Amino acid sequence: MTDSRAFLLDDADIPALQHSVARIAASGYSETAVRDRLGLKDLCDLQMRAAPLYRGERLAERRPLDTAIDLFLLQGTIGAAELDRLIDKEDVGFLERSGVLRIESTGEASANVSLYPAGNQLIFSDHTWPQLSKAGSSAVPFGQVMFVGADSRWLARATVRSPVSSALDLCTGSGVQALLAATHCRRVAAVDINSRAVRCTRFNAKALGCSNLEVFEGDLYEPVGKEKFDLITANPPFVPSPVNSIGFRDGGRTGEDVQRRIVAGLSDHLAQGGMAQMVTEIGERDTVPLADRVREWLGSAPIDIHVLRLRIHSAEAYAIGHANGDTPGEFLESVDAWADNLRLQGFTRIVSVLLAFQWSDPLCGPPWNRVDEAYPPNRDAGKEIEAAFAAERLTRDPGLKEKLKLGRVNRTGPVILQEGRVLGGTVPLSCKATLSGQAIPVEYQLNPIERGLLDAIDNPVYVPTLLKIARQINVSESSLQAGLASLLRERLIGLQES
Ligand SMILES: C[S@@+](CC[C@H](N)C(=O)[O-])C[C@H]1O[C@@H](n2cnc3c(N)ncnc32)[C@H](O)[C@@H]1O
Structure with missing residues (x-):
């Protein structure tokens, strides 16, 4: 159920809204505290169906x-005395008037919308489980504003957080990506086609006292004309749906x-040196790698594409996961x-992916697609996305061979090896390496030369020394050289030029 009053606010009520949010935050309501309190490894693992278990x-x-967790995240009902311990009486009055809370004649309170801890922000949006108030119902209103879900968190964590002058968040929904961008970008534009989402984002901006965000109702790039941006983020509707x-x-x-259409518009809207990032799911056919389809959408634009494949769902599991019905x-x-669809x-x-795009560097050859098999980000990972672009460019640099001849290489950190071998056999069947301590762990299949090199580069070592050993x-x-280039590309080793 959605409340038509929710996300509407008179400017005179902004101080009351900010005071209420500050009171809720004062309870310790933050992404890490909520995660720990619920005993989760990651707030992305929250299961609404387990609400009674969390509660108990x-x-x-x-x-x-x-x-706060029960009321604003688990869609629970709270007694009046308990509510009084969370927020002041005046705040309760305001939150009820503005449609955030519903107070029964008994004094029991429930929330019409949820408040999601995301990064260092608290974001209002519609409930994760709107069906809850109507048992057995499969109906979610068309204009429901998207909750802050795992995909929202993955994109938020993967976004490069450099200070830049302009950002555009397409398909903004609750505004979660735009509001996070507003903490490091001078000016942010957010666009959504759904008027309720636009209202919700504006409401959130007021709650957070954010003054460098402009929210537009419209179709993708249409409200921003020909403007270019240093950062573009998007979490579009992506489900292949009948x-x-x-x-x-x-x-x-x-x-x-x-x-x-988002990808096709990047060539007109991504500033030189900028970064575009998108979380999405893409249906994959056995015959065409999904990165090639993304390249097709870009047209002839010389833009590099980085694909992190996070989760793979079989078509059957996907169909069952999305089906609904009351009987x-x-x-x-x-x-x-x-x-059938x-x-x-x-x-x-269907593959869950994080995509990142940057204009190509012509010195590094034609535009490339880089595809990594990875795990979803478990914390801020923007620096790792930037490092993947830098590593890819280094290995495509025509001068790399010369640099390697004189340079020194070193392991960039502890490497986790997973070796598979047959008992009694001597040759490993496969060996996967993952750089430890990464927010987005990426698995790389090593060949025997790369495996040997990783051992040999225990300490910084000159490449000519490695070459002598190799000859022997x-x-x-x-x-x-090929082995070293691959390890550099995977960021398992670094190069110090002399
Ligand atoms: C998956 S939600 C994303 C919400 C939010 N950005 C997040 O990360 O949680 C997708 C949003 O795209 C909006 N949308 C759908 N088609 C659109 C279009 N053509 N132009 C702008 N927004 C659109 C929907 O209204 C919805 O709010």
Whole structure:
């Protein structure tokens, strides 16, 4: 259920809104505190279906933080005395008037919208589980504003947080990405086609006292004309869907209706030296790697593409996960419709990805696609995205061979090796390396030369020294150079030029 008053605010009420949020924050309500209180490794792992378990097992003490979690995240109902310990009486009055809280005649309170801790911000949006108030219902209003979900958090964590002058957040929803961008970009524009989302983002900007964010209602780039931006973020509706029932989710039958146009518009809107980042899901056919499809959407624009493949869902699991229905019969019919659509598109799997785009450096050859198999970011990872671009460019630098001839290489940090071997056999069947301590762990399959090099580079070592050793064991200079280039590309080793 959505409350039509929610996210509407008179300017005179801004101090009351900010005071209420400050009181809730004072309970310790933050991403890390909520995660720890609920006993989760990551707030992305929150399961709304487990709300009664969290309530009974983790929030039983009913400290103000427990109350805040129950009321603003788990969609619970709170007694009047408990509410009084969380927020002041005047705040309760204001939150009720503005449609955030619903107070029953018994004094019990529940929230009409949720308040999500995201990074260092608190963001209002519609509930994660709008069906909750209507048992068995499959209906989510078309104009529902997207909750702050795992995809929102992945994009927020992966976003490069350098201070720049302008940012554009497309498909802003609650405004979570735009509001985070406003902490390091001089000016931010946020766009959404849904008027309720626009209201919600403006409400959040007021709650956070954010004055460098402009919010537009419109279709993607249309409200910003020909303007270019240093940072572009987007979390579009991306689900390949046989229905068009949830505005923030359904991306047409291919899932590409919106995301394709975002990528196509980058050449007109990404400033030189800027970074565009998008979280999305893309249907993959066995015959065409998804990075090639993204390249097609870009047209001929000389832009480099970095793809982090985070999760792979089989078409069957995806159909079951998205199907709905109030009776078993309706549910199975819905599974059929979703599966049929994916089959029709030729998608055998759907891949959750983080995409990043930068203008190509012509000195490093033609524009490239880099694809990494990775885990979702578990904390801020913007620096790792930048480092992946830098490493890719270094390995495409035509001068790399010369640099390597004289330079020194070193391991960049502890490396986790996962070796598979047959018992009794001597040769490892496979060996995967992951640089330890990364917010986005990336797994890289090593070949035997790369594996040997990682051992040999225990301490910083000159490449000519490695070359001598290589010759003794019949490894050619070109194989050694190729091995070093791959390890540099994976950031498992670094190069100090002399
Ligand atoms: C997945 S939600 C993203 C919300 C938010 N950015 C986040 O990261 O949590 C997608 C949003 O895209 C908006 N949207 C859909 N089509 C659009 C379009 N053509 N132009 C602008 N926004 C659009 C929807 O209204 C929805 O708010």
